[in-house]
Amino acid sequence: MIVLGCNGFSRGAEVFAERFGAVGTEKHYILGHDSGAALLVDGKLVAAVEEERLNRRKKTSDFPANAVRWCLREAGVDFSDVDLIAIPWNFTDQVFDTMMRELADAPMPPAEKAGRLGRIGELFGKVLGQEAILADFAARTGHTPDPDKVVFVPHHLAHAMTGYHMAGVRDTAFLVSDGRAELFSSVTGEIRDGKITVFEESAISANDSLGNLFASITRFLGFVPNNDEYKVMGLSGFAGPPSPNPFLEHVLRLHEDGRYSLSRPIDTERPRSYDDLFEKHFGPFEDTVAYKARIAAAAQEMLTVATSHQLRALSARTGLDHLLFEGGLALNCVNNTHLLEGSRFRDMAVGFGASDTGVVIGAAVHAWANHPDTADGPAYANAVTPYLGPEYDEAEIERTLREFGDRVRWTRRTPEEIVEDVAGLLTEKVVVGWFQGRLEHGPRALGHRSILANPRFPDIKDVINTRVKHREPFRPFAPIVLEADAPKIFEMGRKERSPYMTFVFPVREEYRSLVPGATHVDGTSRVQTITDEGAPRLAALLRRFTALTDVPCLINTSFNVAGEPIVCSPADALNCFLGTEIDYLVLGDHLVTKAGPSA
Known part of the structure; x- marks a missing residue:
């Protein structure tokens, strides 16, 4: 069974801007933000990408036309092969009626109530209602879905199933909390054998x-x-x-x-x-x-x-x-x-898709797990990886490098030479763009589209914030560390691993002076642990860097500048490289430097 998860609305930003006064970037940040698509094949997650990585508009709420096309192409399937389309919202007529009752009871003048009623009605009619979503899908993809094959999953249940899938489809309690779903902002409950129970008295x-x-x-x-x-x-x-x-x-x-x-x-x-x-x-x-x-x-x-x-x-x-x-x-x-x-x-x-980036995954998992043909067991517990997006081979990387002409110079190295070269470069106060393999999913760079630096320099945070990221100087940076080494450097408490930068740990006193660039003002770090199985080249780089410096971690921040999405393609990476003071760029097996005045 093939399930396509899809989040995003063509007219969402337009309606919020015109009818609700949400201007500028805020028009994307109310409902439908982090739009994207995911594809589940026989319960296995094979592809997922946020639309912003492809259309280059950060936090876009637009219909994920590019993401849908890419997921289908990556899996080698067509719309006719898709058995279910899963939408991580379920704005039913009953939800609309409840919102109307709440509006009727609200302490405000009748004229204001009437205006709000019109705006909510337009939002349902043009964006959130099930008929509007089906029409939007058909208009943007050219494929008219069979309504019987479209599953509207309540937003918070999609969140819960995202975490359930990433945590290995084990029985678990859950807490979901965000801005808002259809009617609620937070729910708790359990998942047992793939079936969700919401504790409604706690909503x-x-x-x-x-x-x-x-x-x-x-x-x-x-x-x-x-x-x-x-x-x-x-x-x-x-x-x-x-x-x-x-x-x-x-x-x-x-x-x-x-x-x-x-x-x-x-x-x-x-x-x-x-x-x-x-x-x-x-x-x-x-x-x-x-x-x-x-x-x-x-x-x-x-x-x-x-x-x-x-x-x-x-x-x-x-x-x-x-x-x-x-x-x-x-x-x-x-x-x-x-x-x-x-x-x-x-x-x-806490998964790599905890925010709305992940609900396309959770909606697809929920639709799959609750379909009659798969009712005998929970969703397939495949090895979970955040590296689910586009990948570019060496030939495509070289074609892109040639397109940038005399603005860059590059050499192709073996994987072992790349590790040795970059580890040596990072012994100094330099900033390296690191571009490898499939694009990671979610809001944080996890080692495939990253900026790396040596944390032993106290002012390296200022260098990256002002000269590279173009952002506020108070912003901290996260360290990456080998999972086996993490307890030696950080007070991990009950956690044995933190692969997605979703926990903060105190830096042990004896290491704070060694990694000041990765230690926040309060003595903590937002840690990402890695393994040879999950990120083999990055783990090899970290191991070699540690051998050269006795510094057991590297700074890892997202490969982008403030206001831009994380880079996706080699061209995105090169544009970011040339537009900042990043010193070196690694594109797959290619070590890239700047040519001419920008060097």
Whole structure:
């Protein structure tokens, strides 16, 4: 059975811009962001890619026409071969009716209610309704799907099944939390034998969305909501939370069954409706690190308090000892470590597709696992890898290099020579673009489209932030380390591995002076562990680099500049290389340098 997962809306950005006032990049960041496609063949995930990597528009919410075509081409199949199309949204008539009842009960003038009713109706009619989605699919692909072969998967269930598949299809409890799904912003439950049970008494309304509140904080601090929340997380390390914490005193309210609510409902049509409260309790906005860090630290503590409250209720309800955390809030790796260490769960998994990048995978898995023809067992537990996107052979790399003419010079090396050469280069204060194999899936570079550097230089963060990434100087960088070496350098707690940069660990005291470039101001690092099986060439490079320097890790950050998607093709990599102060570029087996004045 072949299942195609698909997320994205052709008219989503247009409707949000024209009818809801979401302008600029924010028009992509409400629903449908991180659009993409995935393909499951007989339960095995064979291809997945985000649309932004192909159309080069970061966080795009557009219909994933390029991603769909690439997934089918990669698997060697056509639309006629696809048995099911899985959509990670299920905006039914009942969902619409519930939203109308909530609107009718809202304390606002009738004229405003009427205006909102019209906007919601247009959103359902043109974007989110099932007929609109089917029409959009046909218009953008040229293939009219059989409605009986289209499965609309509730958004949070798609998140849960993404994590379930990546964690090895084992029975597990789960917490899903994000901005909003159809009606809720967070749910908990269990997955047993591939079947999901949601603990409905613990569901959090979309009106009380912690994810959307965090987005409001992100916007207030001058960043892009639903994209730059990790900047708020990074800033929180520069300050301790205030005591008392205004968010805990005046915003967050905890209730029974792990539920919580906010002091005022989240209003997506008034995105700055919380700004007055922020200024009341933290003072007028100041564009300083100290001011922003104080609010960030308070927000970080609020997030931990709320999600820990949810986990205590979930723990009391389930007998399972494994936990999945999925959804946009699961990308807050500082919180993830606190959650695991403060719970009774033996382990917690956060996948490489925890945000909406992964819901195309989860929707496909859910459709496959719940189809009558596959009802006898859970989804196929194939070896999980994040390297699911496009790959370019050496011939294509050389063709691209020739197209860049006299702007670059290159030499082709053996794989062993590449490792030796780059390890030697990295002993110095240089920045290397690293482009290998299949593109990784998800929001973080995991060693195939990465920028690498030596963490022993204290100012290497400033070099990369200002001269390469063109971003804020307070931003930290993550280290990659061999899985076997990680416990020697980092206090890993209950975790034995962290392959997707989804947990933060304290750097052991004796290593902080050795890897200052990979140590945040609070003494922690967002670690990625690698193995020879998962990333053989990168592991060989790291092993050789360690032998040369006695430094046991490398800085790994995404191969892109601020505001751009991670590079996908050799041409993307070369354009980024030439537009920044990256010193060297490795494209497969080719070592590339700049020619002429840009060298």
